[in-house]
Amino acid sequence: MTVYFTDQHEWVSVDGEIATVGITTHAAEQLGDVVFVELPAIGKVVSARKEAAVVESVKAASDVYTPVSGEVVEANEAVAAEPAKVNEDPEGAGWFFKVKLSNHGDLSNLMDKAAYDAFVAANG
Amino acid sequence: MAEPKKTQLNALHRELGGKMVEFGGYDMPVQFPTGVLKEHLHTRAACGLFDVSHMGQGALSGAGVAAAFEALVPGAIQELKPGQTRYTLLLNDQGGIRDDLMVTRPADDEDFSSLLLVVNAGTKDADFAHLAAHLGGKLAIERFEDRALLALQGPQAAAVFARHCPEAATMKFMTAAKLKVMGLDCIVWRSGYTGEDGYEISVPGDAAEDFARKLLAEPEVLPIGLGARDSLRLEAGLCLYGHDLDETTTPVEAALTWAIGKRRKMEKNFPGAEIIMNQLFDGASRKRVGILPLEKAPAREGTEIRSEAGETIGVITSGGFGPTVNAPIAMGYVPPAYAEDGTPLLLVVRGQARPARVAPMPFASHRYYRG
Numbered sequence: 001m002t003v004y005f006t007d008q009h010e011w012v013s014v015d016g017e018i019a020t021v022g023i024t025t026h027a028a029e030q031l032g033d034v035v036f037v038e039l040p041a042i043g044k045v046v047s048a049r050k051e052a053a054v055v056e057s058v059k060a061a062s063d064v065y066t067p068v069s070g071e072v073v074e075a076n077e078a079v080a081a082e083p084a085k086v087n088e089d090p091e092g093a094g095w096f097f098k099v100k101l102s103n104h105g106d107l108s109n110l111m112d113k114a115a116y117d118a119f120v121a122a123n124g
Numbered sequence: 125m126a127e128p129k130k131t132q133l134n135a136l137h138r139e140l141g142g143k144m145v146e147f148g149g150y151d152m153p154v155q156f157p158t159g160v161l162k163e164h165l166h167t168r169a170a171c172g173l174f175d176v177s178h179m180g181q182g183a184l185s186g187a188g189v190a191a192a193f194e195a196l197v198p199g200a201i202q203e204l205k206p207g208q209t210r211y212t213l214l215l216n217d218q219g220g221i222r223d224d225l226m227v228t229r230p231a232d233d234e235d236f237s238s239l240l241l242v243v244n245a246g247t248k249d250a251d252f253a254h255l256a257a258h259l260g261g262k263l264a265i266e267r268f269e270d271r272a273l274l275a276l277q278g279p280q281a282a283a284v285f286a287r288h289c290p291e292a293a294t295m296k297f298m299t300a301a302k303l304k305v306m307g308l309d310c311i312v313w314r315s316g317y318t319g320e321d322g323y324e325i326s327v328p329g330d331a332a333e334d335f336a337r338k339l340l341a342e343p344e345v346l347p348i349g350l351g352a353r354d355s356l357r358l359e360a361g362l363c364l365y366g367h368d369l370d371e372t373t374t375p376v377e378a379a380l381t382w383a384i385g386k387r388r389k390m391e392k393n394f395p396g397a398e399i400i401m402n403q404l405f406d407g408a409s410r411k412r413v414g415i416l417p418l419e420k421a422p423a424r425e426g427t428e429i430r431s432e433a434g435e436t437i438g439v440i441t442s443g444g445f446g447p448t449v450n451a452p453i454a455m456g457y458v459p460p461a462y463a464e465d466g467t468p469l470l471l472v473v474r475g476q477a478r479p480a481r482v483a484p485m486p487f488a489s490h491r492y493y494r495g
Contacts, residue, residue, distance in 0.1 A: 032155065032159045032160055033159050033160065033161035035161065035422070035445040036420055036452070038421060054421075054474065056421075056422055057160065057161075058160040058161050058164065058351060058352075058355050058444060058445050058447060059155075059160055059354075059355075059444070061422065080420075
């Protein structure tokens with residue numbers, strides 16, 4: 001399974017046609033304790049780099065952008081029920097939603113882990 | 125934009141890992157590595173130390189100080205007893221709120237010739253200019269620019285502070301005293317902005333960092349940033365100037381009629397008295413209320429409020445997640461017909477109307493020490 005990263009601090013892990021999306025460890029640290037997650041409805045068609053979910057800390061709400069276009073096939077109800085899971089394991093159990101890829105070309109615009117780490121280091 | 129100013133504790137905030145933001149013209153910590161959520165809960169469970177040195181401290185002095193100051197505020201200032209503190213409002217001629225502030229008659233001021241003031245950071249220059257313009261001929265106006273202001277808040281604040289200032293233990297809520305703390309000449313108030321018991325302490329600025337370090341060395345105490353200060357005051361139902369109150373908001377609209385003194389209502393001689401008295405008798409067109417979103421999504425400042433019928437009726441002025449309530453909470457303005465507790469409302473969050481209801485404040489019970 002390959003994991004890609006965006007300059008908007010999401011990750012996407014691709015397994016065949018299905019892409020799992022979440023926010024990066026860096027993003028979760030910057031947000032602080034997550035108190036609310038709003039997930040897209042199953043069946044919703046989302047477009048790459050557009051808002052697809054919302055994550056909120058005590059202080060503020062932030063949009064989560066989908067790195068890839070496609071139809072939402074699953075939403076992680078566990079993080080909706082228990083938002084702290086996002087901080088506990090942002091790049092694992094704290095995933096947000098799964099998309100059935102409509103355009104594999106979306107992936108070519110994304111960073112690998114090394115490139116993302118360098119991006120974070122360069123941009124604080 | 126001018127470079128943000130620094131309080132006497134700026135270097136300490138940075139050393140403690142504070143995440144710095146600009147607030148009220150100052151470079152202030154919004155949170156420490158503990159994080160907003162745990163800082164909030166720690167203050168409710170134990171004790172938090174807040175730097176509020178960005179606020180404006182000062183004094184008015186001269187014969188007849190209380191009567192003169194009453195020309196600018198609706199509070200009953202002449203009735204203050206030595207050592208008593210009161211929340212009051214600087215009003216404009218339309219009855220709008222220029223600022224909200226704490227006013228204190230010093231405990232040692234037997235002839236009632238001075239008042240201590242603590243005003244908001246973002247409004248302090250305008251406030252003191254306003255005071256100078258109206259009272260400058262009659263009273264001496266002093267700003268304590270060389271003093272820091274710290275708040276020690278939470279159920280363990282009294283026990284912690286007693287180790288450094290035993291005399292403060294018996295002080296009651298909304299009183300003040302000039303006391304020696306750690307050998308320093310301090311002004312100590314039993315008051316705060318969290319809904320908890322605690323103190324606000326004016327400290328000589330050059331000693332403030334050492335003073336803060338000694339309090340932080342107490343096992344119960346953690347440094348708390350502005351993020352938790354905001355969520356704590358919202359749970360306590362307290363207003364934030366510039367958000368819940370402004371120059372277009374009257375005390376009646378803001379549900380602060382308790383801040384208008386009984387004698388002052390009879391005399392009707394405060395700024396905007398005619399407008400405010402008319403609103404007291406006939407009602408205002410809007411009122412500040414507590415609002416509980418019924419779903420999990422927080423409704424932030426600026427959120428549109430609709431009636432159940434779908435009509436736009438108001439706006440959220442403060443809103444977020446209440447860590448102690450463990451749910452979203454908000455306050456906002458609605459017409460009086462929608463201000464009763466339990467009234468169903470809709471809040472438009474991200475284009476979607478979501479159910480809410482008017483709810484009594486505070487959202488978290490006040491735990492002040494009244495003796």
